Amino acid sequence: MNLFTDILKVLVMLTVAILLSACSEFKKDSVSIRLAHGLDVQHPVHVALEYMNTELQRLSGGTMQLVLYPSAQLGSEREIIELLQIGSMGMTKVSANSLEAFVPEMKVFSLPYLFNDQAHYWNTLQGDIGQRLLAAGTQYRVRGLGYFDAGSRSFYTTKQEVHKPSDLNGLKIRVMSSQSAVEMVNTIGGAATPVSFGELYTALQQGIVAGAENNPPSFYFSKHYEVSKFYLLDEHTSIPDVIIVGTHLWDSLTAQQQTWLTEAMNVATEFQKQLWAESTAMSLAKVKEAGVSVVEADKSLFQASVQPIYDELKGTSIEPLVKEIKALGDSK
Missing domain, CATH: 3.40.190.170 (Bacterial extracellular solute-binding protein, family 7)
Incomplete structure (x- = not known):
């Protein structure tokens, strides 16, 4: 019986050693x-x-x-x-x-x-x-x-509904810290104002900016709908x-x-x-329940307003890429 016990102990020790070795190898390769x-x-x-x-x-x-x-x-x-x-x-x-x-x-x-x-x-x-x-x-x-x-980014404002580009004239609209975003909002007619996303709720609440632009889930999860009651579904960028x-x-x-x-x-x-x-x-359903006015934009008006951005691309390194993307959409 003692011999059997000793053999069993040796087998257990060997098994443990093998398992530890395997675990060590796993950690090494993981x-x-x-x-x-x-x-x-x-x-x-x-x-x-x-x-x-x-x-x-x-x-x-x-x-x-x-x-x-x-x-x-x-x-x-x-x-x-x-x-x-x-x-x-x-x-x-x-x-x-x-x-x-x-x-x-x-x-x-x-x-x-x-x-x-x-x-x-x-x-x-x-x-x-x-x-x-x-x-x-x-x-x-x-x-x-x-x-x-x-998703697609759309405008939202604190004080007034927006239906057409001219409704944004002079309004301070928060944008990301991006030259492209600044140029787009300024071209449409707004006054692009870079603000960090973490500070935006307070900026909207205190009137530092009159609006911003983002997709519906971000608008909802950030709770910006609590201080911005007008959302225009213009879907200007994706x-x-x-x-x-x-x-x-x-x-x-x-x-x-x-x-x-x-x-x-x-x-x-x-x-x-x-x-x-x-x-x-x-998100759109929730903000509507919370009293936000969600308006479907006439996109043709906004597309026309940003044509100068495309005109400025002529002769740049981006122009061929834009043409390639546009051609992909036209080939359907």
Whole structure:
């Protein structure tokens, strides 16, 4: 019996040693990717990133995972991009607008009324044009992994309804810190006023700005509808969100790990599309319930008002890209 017990102990010890060795090897080969972004945990983008994490763990057999830092815990979009560039952060979600300083071609998405409809939008993003733009950031040490829907941006105001471009004349309209956004609002007739998103509720409440522009979910989840009771569905720009990865991280992954991450991104994109459509419908319903006047714009008036922006593109490096995107929409 003692011999049997001794043999059993040895077998148990060997088993434990093998398991510990396996665990050690797992830890050595596993990858935890830190991903920071500025949105609330209820936002469709964050929910889709959680879904992406689940998918990544499934594809990799538990050897890869995303560690999410929402709500701007680790800084602004630009600050996080800079962390990616030096390898201190793995991934982030940013607006294509925020990438203009790093990938100048991304400026094209800030052009008003660039897309005919949702089909044109996604054919551009998921086709050759969109993929080229994702790769264009490599020289800046960031690489686009894929796109999320960020809807279409529309105007909202605190004091008066807007029906036509002239209704914006002289009104201070908050825009992102982007030259393209400033030019668009000024061309339409407003007075573009850059304000950080975190300070915008107070700026609207105190009358520092008379309005802003954003998509319905952001308008709702930010609670800006509490101080802005007029929302014009003019849908002037459709600027996608971009999931980017630092080349420091990307180059450290094996080919298989890169494939798993890309596949998880593609699945999350399809999931997020549906989430975004549902969130947009819900957000518009909620703000209407809260007393917001939602007006359907005559888009032809606004399209005509921004024609000078397209006229100024003639002879620039962006003009061929615009023509390529427009041709894609016309080929349907």
